Amino acid sequence: MLYLKKYFTEGLIQFTILLSLLGVRVDVDSYLSNQLPPLREIILGPSSAYTQTQFHNLRNTLDGYGIHPKSVDLDQFFTTRRLLNQVRQLDRLSVPSTELNTWLVHRDSETVVSTSSQPSPSITLDNGGGLEDVNNPDATPAMRGGSVGTESTYNLNAEDSSLGAVAPESNQEQPGSRDGNDDLSKEDIDLIDILWRQDIDLGAGREVFNYSNRQKESEEEEKPSPRENKDGNEEQERWRNGVNLQGAQPVDGETGESIPEQFPAPVVVTAEIDSNEEVPSTSQGLPLAPLRPAGETQLDLEQQWQDIMAIMELQAMEVNSSSPNSSSSSDSGTTDSNTVVNFGLSTRSTPVNQDVSLHQASLPSCSQDFPPIFYPQVDSTTTPPRTTMLRLSSSNSSSINSTFGATNLTGIFIPPHVNSSSTNITSTPILPDPFSNLLEESMLDEISLLDLAMEEGFSQAQASQLEEELDSDSGLSLDSSHSPASPSSSETSCSSAASSSSTSATFSEEGAVGYSTDSEVATAEEGAVGGYQPGYSKLCRMSYQNPSQFHGLPQLENISHNHTYNLPLSSVFAEDPELPISSGKKAMKHSKLQPPQDLYDKHSSRDERRARSMKIPFSNEKIINLPVEEFNELLAKHHLSEGQLALIRDIRRRGKNKMAAQNCRKRKLDTIINLEQGVHDLRRNKGRLLKEKMEFIRSIRQMKQKMQSLYQEVFTQLRDEEGRPYPPSEYSLQYSADGSVLIMPRGVTTAEQHRKPEKKQKDKKK
C-alpha cells in the first residue's frame, strides 16, 4: 500500500510536471500569439518565466509547508520535493541560457539598431518630407552616429567611421543572431558585401549608394532569399527573430533605403559624432552591453526576468497598436509593410519604444536605463559624456519632488546621464528624475521587503513562495500556493486536519454533553471521533478503531495510541474485545495471554480498580458523566460510606478533569493550527501585495519610457524660426495649462513664459 502510494505519488508528480511544461508551452503560445512574436523564441526557450512560475506554484503546493512532522505525508513530501527540485534546477539552468541568447541577439540587433535607427530619419531626409530634416539631419543622424560610436567593439564602427556605410556588412558578418543573417545564404551575403564595397570604393554618394543599394535589394529580391518575404510576413519574421526586430527591419532593407541612410548620417555629423559618440541616439541609440560597466550588473535574475516580462507587455501593447501613446506611431512603426513615407516622424515613436523594449529585453540590467537625449551642443565636452545611460537603479533617489502629472516635463525627461553622478557633463543641468526616483524607491522598498521577509524568519521555501507569487502572473499561484500550510491541506492528505479539527471540535462539545449520556452515546462518540485526538498523526487517522487497515504501512503502524478516553474499560472490552490494539498502548502491552480477569484488572484505570475494591455499586462512567442532580440522586439512593463517597467524588472530579484536559489540549492544537493558517494567509496576502507593487512599478517604468521617447521625439523635431533645433541643454518642454506643450528655456518658470518669444506651442502627439 505504501509503495503503491509512493509510486502513484511519483508518477502523479511527474505527470503534473509534464502537464505543467505542456501547459506552459500552450500558455506561452497563446500568449505570444497575441503579438509577442519577438520574444517568442526567447520565451520558448528551455525555460520561461511561466514555467518557473508554475513550478514555483507546484512546489508551493507540494512544498509540505504545514505538514506536520508526524504526518504520514512526509514521505510523499520528500519525494515530491526531490522531483520538484530537479525540475527547478532544470528551469533555472534554462533561464540564463535564454537570457544569454537574448543578449547576443540584442547586440547584433543593437548594431543593426544603429543602422536601422536611421531609416526613419534618413528616409525622411531623402524624401524631404520632413521640413527640418533637410536642415538638420544632424540631430538624428548624430544620435545614430553616437549610438554607433558607442558600440566601438563592433566592426561596424570602424567601417562606419571611415565609410559611413557598411552597417549591412557588419550585420551580416555578425554571427547570426539576426534573422536576416540567418535567412541569407552565404552567397547572398557575399554578393551584398561585394556590391556594397564596390559602391563605396567608387565613391558613390549617399544617394548613389542608396540607389545602388536599392538595386541590389531588388536584385536580391529576385533571388529566393528569405528576406523578400518581408512584404507580407516581414513583421512576422521580425517578430520571430525576436529582439532583432527593430534593427533588422531597416537593415533588411525592406525599403532598401534605410540602410544607406544610416551611413551618410554619421559622415555628415562626424564632428558631432565625436562629441556625441558616447551619447546614445535619442530614439534608438540605447547603449547596451558595451556601454554598461560590468560592475553595474546589479539586478539579479529575478529583476531581469521581470524586465523581460515588462518588455513583452510593452511590446504587446505596441504591437496591438492599442498603445495609448499614439495612434499614429504605433501602427506605422510596428508594421514593416509600411512604405518609406511611413517612416516619417510619426513612426519614430514606435521604434523608440521598441528600442526601449529591446534594451530591456537584451540587457535586463539596463532595463531601467533611459534613452538619453541627444545634445547637439555637447561637443564642447572634451570628455564625451560617458554612457548616457541612466540606470534607474543606480541613480540615487533624492526625492520625488514631482508627480507624474507635473507640468514641468524637464525634470522628468532630463537626459539620463544628467542624473548619473559619474557623468562629466557640466553643461547640462542636473534635474531630478521623479520617475527614476520613484522607481528606485519602489524597487528598493521591495527589495528591502524581501530581505525583511527573509530576516523575519521566512523559510527558504516561503521566500521562494513569495518570489513566485511576485513572479507569477498566472492565476495559478494563489490557488496552488494555497496549501499544505493550512489545516485544510492536511485535510486533503488524510482525514484532514481541518475536518478533523472541526469535527472533533464539534464532537468535543458534544462530548461534553455526552458525559451526561449513557455509555452507548459515549462509545458512539468515541467511535466516530475518538474524542480528543491529540496531534496530527491522530488527526490523520481514518479510524483509530480499525488500525488493521494500516497494517503494512510502517508509518501508521507506529500510531497506536489509545484514544478511548471516554470509554470505560468495561465497555472497551465488552464492545470490542477482539481489538486489543484499539484499546491503546496499555491494552497492547497487557494483552499478552493474560487471564481475562487479570487482564480486566490491568486494563482498569486506577479509579476503576479503586471503585471495584471499594465496591462502588455503579460504574465510573455514570459517576463521571451524570449531571449533578442525577449524580446526587444516585448517591442518595445508595448507602455509601464516607470512603466510598470520597472515592466517587474523586473519580468524578478526575474523570471530568481528564476530559477537560483532553479538550483543552485539543483547543490548543486548534489554536496553533489557526494561527498557522493566519500566518500563511497573511504571507500570501503580503506576497500578493508585493506582486501588485511590482506590477505598478513595471507599468510606471513603461510609462516613463514612453514619455521619454515622446519627449525626445517632440523635442528633436522642434525648430526655431531659422530651422535650427533647440538644444536640449537649454530648452525643455513643459505643459501648458491648456494641455499643450511649450518649449521653454531651462530655468524659466512657467510664469516667465511670456518673456520668451521663441517659445512654441506644439501639440503633443502621442
Next chain:
DNA sequence: AGAGCATGTCATTTG
C-alpha cells in the same frame, strides 16, 4: 539511560 511524546492528575483559575 535518556529524550520525546501522549496521557493522566492536581491545583488553580475562570465563568
Next chain:
DNA sequence: TCCAAATGACATGCT
C-alpha cells in the same frame, strides 16, 4: 458559594 470547565504544571508510561 458552588459547580463545571479551563488550564498550567507535573507525573506516569510508552517508544
